[in-house]
Amino acid sequence: MSAAFVPQAVAAALGITARPQQPLADAVRERLAEGRWLLVIDNCEHVLDAVSQFVTELCAACPGLVVLATSLERLGSSEERVITAPPLALISPETGKAKGSEAVTLFLDRARAIEPHLDPDPALVGEVCARLDGVPLAIELAAARCASLGIDGVLTALDDRMRLLKGARGSAERHRSLRAVIDWSHELLDDEERAVFRRVALFWGGFDLDAATAVAGDAAASRAAIADIVGRLADKNLLAHRRGPTSRWHLLEIVRVYAGELLAASGEEAEIRARHLRWAAGIAQRIEQRMVAGGDWREEFDVVVDDLRAALHQLTPEPEHAVVHQLACALGHLAYTRSYLAEAQVHYETAAVHTSGRAKVAALRSAAHVAFAQMRSDSAFELLRDAADRAAAANDPAAEAIALASAVVLGARCPGSFPEAPSEELLGELLARAQRVADDSPVVLAHIAAAKAWTACPVRARCDGPLGEEAPAAAQRVGDDALISAALDGVTTAALGDGRFRKAAMLADRRLRLLDRFARHDPAIGGEVGDIFHMVTETAIASGNLPAARIAAARAATDSIGQGVPMLAHSRLALTDALRGSFAEALVEAGEMVSAWRRAGKPTAGWMAPAQYAAAMVCGLTGDHTDMRMWSARALELTKDPKVQGFAHFVECRVALHDGRLDDALAIAEQLPAEYLGKFDAYARAIAAECAVVEDRADEGRAELAELGCPAPVA
Template sequence: MTGLPTEKVSSREAEVLRLLGARLSNAEIAAELVISVRTVESHVSALLRKTGAADRRALAVLASERQPLAAQAGRTTGPPVPRTSFVGREPEAGAVRSALADARLVTLTGTGGVGKTRLAVQSALASQPEFPAGVAFVDLVPVRDGFVAQAVATALGVAQTSQQPLVEAVLDRLGEGRWLLVLDNCEHLLDGAAGFVERVLTACPGTTVLATSRERLSLTGERVLPVPPLPPADAPKLFRDRALAADPGFLDDPPAVAELCARLDGVPLAIELAAARGVSLGAAGLLTALDDQLRLLAGSRSADERHRSLRTVIGWSYDLLDPAEQALFRRLAVFAGRFDLAAAVAVTGTGGQADVIDLLGRLVDKSLVVHERAARRWRLLAVVRAYAREQLDRHGERAETAERRRGWAADAAAELEERLDGPSRPVQVAGDWRDDFDAVVDDLRAALAETPPVADPLAHRLARSLGHLAYARRFLTDSLDYYRQAAERAPSDVEAARDLRSASDCAHVGTASGIEAAELLLASAERARAGGDRNGEAVTLARLVELANRGCGRIPGQISEQRMRGLLDAAETAGDREQPVVAAALRLAGAWQTAGQRDGPDPSLAEAALAAARVTGDPVLISAGLDAVGAVAALAGRLREAQRIVIERFDLLALMDRNDPRSAPEIEDTFNVAATNAYRVGDLPGARLVVERVAGDELLGRHSYFSTSGRIPVLVLAGEIDEALALAERVWAGWQRAGRPPVGWLAAPIAFTALGHGLRGDKGRFLLWRHRVSEVLSPDGAGALGPAAAGVVDPGGVGGPAPASIVFADARVAVHRNDLADAAGLVERASAEFPGGRFELYARAAGAELAVLADLPDVDERLAAAVDSAAEHDWATACLSRARWRRTGDPAALAAALVGFEKISARFERACTLLLDPERTAEGHAELAALGIPEPGA
């Protein structure tokens, strides 16, 4: 049995492992990642060595079992491993462990420097066995208000996906299993942290939260544990431990150390700062040096006075620095989070790397700066940073240093952009840009937030880079906001138009409304016109018209025909058709906007649009052109032709930049159309490949009830009922956590779950899941989906009197159970029109077979009509061949059914068909038993 790797898996290896889990070949993986097949082979060999897997099949199993490993976004940031010993605190540590066992929210409170973080880390490490799903640690010190969810998402390794808000992604992750979430330093984000924690506690019953703060979160059920200073018995131990770590030759002076710790009120951080100075002064010298500064505070033991005493120690330590050390120390205060050497050099204003690294080393030695060696970064503790900021203001250096930080931020963001992978950029092998982005993003945000929304080239460059990076990091909502901010700071109308267009693309694929996406396109066109970019105006308006008519568009289809016509006229007037991109955009819009019809493009105009798109060489435009001709083929019933076209669109995915929001609508639509076409032609292997790739896709996948739900129909059709029903429970729980939104596309997976239970003979759960179809269509409970629910419509595209998926489930269960009580009504419903549906022909074929079993008066007409409509549908053709054998006893029909079901790997249907062959009945019994499905009529 393979397990987690003993060696670290690189981000690229994780991507390869994920695609192995989706059963892609080396060539397909190479195309997906835009790397060579030889490079894929190298990564596979490394994964085999690191995981101990026997072969690539075992790797695929590992990928499915260890999905967090198989995705870059699956890595969880656990508690930091302490580099120093944990002194004392046995009673407090025991109290925290006990509280974590009894309460779901435990908050450690106390003044700055009293040791809340260290106690939380130690408690989290000790409690790991009680939280098998994981322990996630989130340092909120650098986090700005409004970004708590982003910080937690980063720690959990989850990202926003299409149609799923970031908070939902976090709740999905925390909703599965028993987690401990540590939120450190909540005091400056009390409202945001409390609101987020309340959502977690409500939606994720297995998650416990351990928070540290200077004050409680004030939530129901919160267990508050005040963290006191170290007692007299433990404080000297801490001093000696830290002093010996700094100087192994430190000479102890117990009376002096005891008095010193008492004067420092037992505050651990103050003791550690003093111990760092013990190298040069000794305990007695420290006591003498601090005596005058602490005398006025010595008689007080209130929390506020203890904090003042700590600040006094920090000030004393600062005063002992030389001028160069002081200058660097206070200028580092502009960083909200961790910083690297280049950042430190950038804010000094003077000195090179050698000088700064020397100064940093001295500040580390004096415990004023923390060095995280593994990450090659440094940071200031919150209370130390607060003091440094005061000194920065006192010296009048805040504005100058902040400006230097802003220049560093723009350069750092641009450098990160250069490291993004994509078709036009080589794959990065030296480190993962995501880790470095996560380390600096809080400071990049802070630098942008400090700039006013006026034209500013530097701020504009930073905002645009942040938009690009946030999108690539899959913070889709943040990306939209940064592109908006870029437009506000743009130095020209043309640049602002470009930013607003990118914002619209983010809105289109994210969770923003289609109305917002449309408004952003209109605003972009207006700024392009104001800047004299008439071609940009034309392309943008044409894109709006195209997306408002295309099936992939989330832009509302309710925009009036007159308005659409006016926009297209304006685009045609503005644009120069001699420019290939303009010509292609106009032809695409014109093909879809035909005679006021929203149900498909004009055939001849669609061909012309595709030809114009090919001239540009742009994979996004070519994909849109292919979608137009594919839609024409599908609407004309040429399903095989439509499927061939979508395969060509799949080939274009490797040429699109997944880090550019412009590609997102086409990527999303390609997957959606591919799945639809595969189901429409009854190609179960093709459907399986698509839905598994969706489930593993970083933009569309990792969504507990979106991408996961897409696998349920194909699993049920293949007879893999156990896996389908297990996924369905996860899907249902995810939908509940999301607040039960009305989502029509979920009707089909829920209906197929009902079918799975029905085939198993579990009538109760069949009816339960059948009713749940109504719930996802109408979460407020208005109306139930009865046997003849003529008023229920599936907004997910199934359409008609009732979802085709539930009609198919009803008919197929009736056939399997030989339940003919409502055969006539079921057959009538199965013969209804389901325009544009994925499962219409499944329902029609199952209905025709039921008509044969029930020997309905018009059975021959029903059977003939179903056969005519299923000419290009593999599943329906095989099902109807079996129905024809039931009607005529023709052996050729039975043989054709067996061949048809074998071709598409429909094991359940093949087993049922085998039962009808007298010579292979035993084989059919064995196959059904292996699938765990009772025999027909049993």
């Protein structure tokens, strides 16, 4: 495991998956911040700096957490309490002799596990243990030889082999002794055993027989021959056997490091690493094929993923390395489907580095899709522009036009998820370039139609009505579900913009039905899944169908993609619960929403303001006007969009009526502008009508309600 994947390993142990806009380290801190936890991190020495920083941050944020870390070196954390694991005692306090000591007891236990009737002279065993400095692993390795060499043979071998390793790292005596024992064990191997031993050092997560044959076997070595050698190494305690449906073996970490040094000095490291890379690419592609076919794949992926990562990132091969590209693409696809979104994007970008032409364009587009699924629109936008430039260099105008049109749609459709949204001028330039290079193929025309529809409307994040109607038809002709979803989103925003809430809700439900058709492993649909849940909830709220909104919000919170944006899921739940009168639940969701937003780095999130106004309403209706002002102020900091301010008027007027402040309610209602206020317009108009009725102006109230074109919201 590389240092970059320390949080990933801890998250996997805790059952935590990646979430867009929330680093895995933050997700781990969130899980461990509550309750009491003991986190065990074993064999830290190869990622010492990364573990030290991660553990220090965890302990600072999680008061109930205790971390037990094992390492050949101390972590160096200021909060660290070092407990050394000294060599085993060589003298028994009861007998005053070697007999009965910790070291002798361990030796006899391990030796008798191989030869149950073994009864060596305790004094000689004590001498062996003393020569081994009481180091447990050294004692275990020596005990494994006792059955075949006898205790006197073990002593003789120690006389010949007890020496320091050349270039051994670390100065602690027990480390030098341990290396000496492993060196001695290695010297007892024959040439075949030595070759396999050093070659399997490349396996981080263990290996099965097929993997050993592919990486450690010579051209003439059969699977049966490798099985025999692996078995002999296991018998000699240099490999540990893991029983299961498929037998697997692994090296203890210190033994793996030792074997790796032998491999580096052998002159064959480059060739063996190339074999490991080819094996990793083959296994990744095989698992990928099974995943696409709908078979069971997760368990095997979880077993080999560390080796796939190591094979990909421990090499620095020449550019345009075909096998690296194959592995990176497969690993990116698998990581995405496993919900490791940030990791998947990195792998796709790596794939792009190691290929050219159309394959590079495809890898960049896949990376952009994963970035969009994480709501990282700025990253996705730049990746799409890069893909367009690479397509132009490869003389592929169709791919260039599609990448450009996709970038235009993203910039016009999702301005709220950019730190600084692309300018209209830039989007216009990109669209013009796309139209210049576009051919008349249906798929290119469908992308161009979508880009034109999203940029024709002067209001950002809203699609032009007439042009928007053309885009779904073009997408349907192509049969691209992601493109169909995006085109329907355009028509939905146009309906919302015109105040046709029921129409918008109907279109959003049509998008929802696409979920059953989506290939959920396809990165191209990840961003669409999250947006579908968002728009189904939004349109149901706008049309007053609060039960449907609550169902959609709850479903989004449990979806594999929807879980990746927790602040969005919590905001929808808070808003619907508040409007339905589930006040306690609404405040809990609002609090979780703010916490998730802060963990994500407080991104631009004007869409979160309605939920904050809803929390303000709950506080006002329950008599907590201090918190009402706090929530309202937070919402106003996020956005001053008039469409959202219409909902703010509703909240203030609703609370004023509840408090019996009719004059205040009427004054607020009179501030409502005559023009359309956006998707929350029905709520603002309904409260104005209610004010008129309360003031005994029933005719005006009925007129207000008639203008809404939809029934009052239903809880």
